[in-house]
Amino acid sequence: MQFTDTPGSLSYRFAVEGMNFKTAGSAAMRIKRLLLDVGYEPQLARRAAIIAYELEMNLIIHGGGGQLAVKLSPDFIEIYAGDQGPGIPDVELAMQEGYSTAPPQVREMGLGAGMGLPNVKHWADVLKIDTKVDEGTRLRAIVYCTQSK
Amino acid sequence: MTGYFHSVRLETKKCKGCTNCIRRCPTEAIRVREGRACIIVERCIDCGECIRVCPNKAKTAVSDSYEKLAAFQYRIALPAPALYGQFKGEYTVGQIDGALLQLGFDDVFEVAYAADLITAATQEYVAEVGTPRPLISQACPAVVSLIQVRFPLLLPHLIPIDSPMNAAARLAKDQAVAKGYARADTGAFFITPCPAKITAVRQPQQHFTNYVDGVLSIQEVYGDLLQVLKSGVTQLRVTASGAGINWGGAGGEAAAMGNDVATLTVDGIHNVIGILEEVEMGHLKEIDYLECQACTGGCVGGALTVVNQNLARMYLKKLAAADGVPEKGQQGTALLERYNRFGIKKNIRPRQPFSLDEDVAKAISKLDLLERTLESLPGLDCGSCGAPTCRALAEDIVRGLSSETDCVFKLREKVSNLARKVMELASLVPPSMGGVRETKNEGNGEADNEID
Ligand SMILES: Nc1ncnc2c1ncn2[C@@H]1O[C@H](COP(=O)(O)OP(=O)(O)O)[C@@H](O)[C@H]1O
Ligand code: SF4
Numbered sequence: 001m002q003f004t005d006t007p008g009s010l011s012y013r014f015a016v017e018g019m020n021f022k023t024a025g026s027a028a029m030r031i032k033r034l035l036l037d038v039g040y041e042p043q044l045a046r047r048a049a050i051i052a053y054e055l056e057m058n059l060i061i062h063g064g065g066g067q068l069a070v071k072l073s074p075d076f077i078e079i080y081a082g083d084q085g086p087g088i089p090d091v092e093l094a095m096q097e098g099y100s101t102a103p104p105q106v107r108e109m110g111l112g113a114g115m116g117l118p119n120v121k122h123w124a125d126v127l128k129i130d131t132k133v134d135e136g137t138r139l140r141a142i143v144y145c146t147q148s149k
Numbered sequence: 150m151t152g153y154f155h156s157v158r159l160e161t162k163k164c165k166g167c168t169n170c171i172r173r174c175p176t177e178a179i180r181v182r183e184g185r186a187c188i189i190v191e192r193c194i195d196c197g198e199c200i201r202v203c204p205n206k207a208k209t210a211v212s213d214s215y216e217k218l219a220a221f222q223y224r225i226a227l228p229a230p231a232l233y234g235q236f237k238g239e240y241t242v243g244q245i246d247g248a249l250l251q252l253g254f255d256d257v258f259e260v261a262y263a264a265d266l267i268t269a270a271t272q273e274y275v276a277e278v279g280t281p282r283p284l285i286s287q288a289c290p291a292v293v294s295l296i297q298v299r300f301p302l303l304l305p306h307l308i309p310i311d312s313p314m315n316a317a318a319r320l321a322k323d324q325a326v327a328k329g330y331a332r333a334d335t336g337a338f339f340i341t342p343c344p345a346k347i348t349a350v351r352q353p354q355q356h357f358t359n360y361v362d363g364v365l366s367i368q369e370v371y372g373d374l375l376q377v378l379k380s381g382v383t384q385l386r387v388t389a390s391g392a393g394i395n396w397g398g399a400g401g402e403a404a405a406m407g408n409d410v411a412t413l414t415v416d417g418i419h420n421v422i423g424i425l426e427e428v429e430m431g432h433l434k435e436i437d438y439l440e441c442q443a444c445t446g447g448c449v450g451g452a453l454t455v456v457n458q459n460l461a462r463m464y465l466k467k468l469a470a471a472d473g474v475p476e477k478g479q480q481g482t483a484l485l486e487r488y489n490r491f492g493i494k495k496n497i498r499p500r501q502p503f504s505l506d507e508d509v510a511k512a513i514s515k516l517d518l519l520e521r522t523l524e525s526l527p528g529l530d531c532g533s534c535g536a537p538t539c540r541a542l543a544e545d546i547v548r549g550l551s552s553e554t555d556c557v558f559k560l561r562e563k564v565s566n567l568a569r570k571v572m573e574l575a576s577l578v579p580p581s582m583g584g585v586r587e588t589k590n591e592g593n594g595e596a597d598n599e600i601d
């Protein structure tokens with residue numbers, strides 16, 4: 001799974017640094033501003049913004065950093081996160097509410113509640129995960145502009 | 150006509166075009182054009198930040214004047230709780246209320262009393278309604294506007310209950326009518342700490358029915374009140390509780406909600422933005438009630454108050470403890486029933502002033518242009534183009550409101566390119582003086598000679 005440009009849509013890519021909590025959330029914030037500029041329906045924009053935030057945090061906490069990207073189209077909003085980190089050994093387990101392997105110092109910051117991926121799944125119309133242990137993880141989430149959730 | 154009313158205005162003559170205000174504005178609503186600030190009405194939330202920050206006092210708020218009192222036979226003053234904090238604690242709440250009667254009002258109705266009722270209605274609402282969390286109060290109109298403009302996704306978090314100001318006006322006027330005055334002859338005047346309340350009253354498209362007839366600022370009445378107080382006044386009977394009076398300072402609303410409700414208070418518009426960004430990401434769900442105050446210190450820090458907000462908050466707290474009466478009880482319950490818990494039915498609409506085009510496809514291509522324009526700008530956010538950030542300038546360029554050369558660095562680049570061209574041209578010697586003509590299109594190297 002790769003993040004590629006699509007004609008008629010607009011893509012932005014942001015580099016996200018692993019374990020850097022100073023700038024955590026800033027890529028998602030940039031994405032949120034882009035969504036406001038386009039003027040997507042507020043509920044759609046919110047869903048995409050939450051997805052972007054959760055995926056960015058996972059890149060920071062678990063993925064050792066990577067790339068967060070967004071594709072804006074009149075028909076859909078796509079959020080992509082790709083890293084070359086440890087990968088997810090058991091995706092089904094990772095998708096469960098409350099499951100987290102976040103280290104203690106991250107939990108002390110109030111993160112790592114194990115709700116990120118379940119939230120992403122909840123708000124996305126389509127979620128695809130491509131992951132391999134020791135190679136990395138790629139996630140693609142799509143929010144369609146016609147559906148409401 | 151844009152359909153928006155704003156109380157915050159610019160006194161053009163005083164503005165020096167210094168760009169202080171453009172960066173302070175939380176909604177990027179100000180630009181400097183031709184040496185003067187101007188406000189983008191769709192974005193302004195009347196928070197008063199620019200009034201506070203302007204070194205030339207060129208930003209003001211338009212309120213009503215005493216003359217408007219003459220339009221009514223029975224005039225009721227509605228003092229904001231913040232007013233009580235403006236007198237160093239030297240006068241009681243009852244005295245301050247009493248002094249208002251000598252400024253031309255026939256009656257005083259404490260907004261702090263209405264705040265008690267709104268607290269009770271809100272407590273019920275928070276207990277009944279499970280989601281979303283946190284719920285956000287509508288008491289500060291600048292926060293409501295901020296949410297409409299910058300956080301439209303959070304509109305469902307706003308509690309659909311009227312503000313204490315408006316509830317007070319409604320109750321006061323009904324009381325006057327019960328006493329035998331004609332409704333049309335009864336005028337309710339709010340004594341305001343801020344421009345946002347003036348705007349809330351005058352805004353043509355409201356999501357609530359407005360009952361306030363006029364607004365005077367605390368700054369406007371302060372001098373007169375002080376004089377009256379010094380010469381001695383008859384106290385009025387206080388009707389508000391200490392909790393209601395404390396609504397005038399940050400933390401007052403939250404404290405009034407009691408211990409059963411998980412609350413958080415944020416004051417200062419830039420802090421409010423930070424917290425709303427958290428809420429937007431789905432955080433703070435453990436908080437039931439979020440008290441957001443646009444002004445640092447709460448309403449005592451309003452742009453139209455007189456006394457330093459830290460001091461005012463201290464005075465207010467002391468007065469609240471000393472002068473507040475026990476809460477409403479039975480009578481309050483009856484009023485809540487009668488007024489349907491001061492609920493607001495209409496939805497609040499998003500304002501979306503940042504959207505680049507109504508058509509999503511067009512907006513996307515404009516956004517593309519915006520971001521590419523931004524890449525060509527220096528990224529210094531220096532403000533000398535009159536926009537708060539380089540991105541804001543890029544946005545204005547895409548909207549056709551500015552041009553690239555508004556950026557001094559771009560302009561310099563263009564000028565220096567031009568200068569280089571001029572130099573190049575100047576160094577060319579005409580062929581008649583022995584200069585060699587450049588050859589481009591001719592395939593034949595001897596073309597020069599042919600022409601000569
Ligand atoms: N990019 C990633 N790389 C490796 N593991 C990940 C990644 N994203 C998520 N995970 C795994 O999935 C688990 C659940 O993720 P999530 O639901 O977001 O909860 P949390 O981030 O709070 O731990 C994480 O604890 C981690 O083990
Ligand atoms: S905090 Fe109070 S004074 Fe400041 S804008 Fe809001 S309502 Fe007005």
Ligand SMILES: [Mg+2]
Pocket residue numbers: 054057058112114115116117
């Ligand atoms: Mg996570």
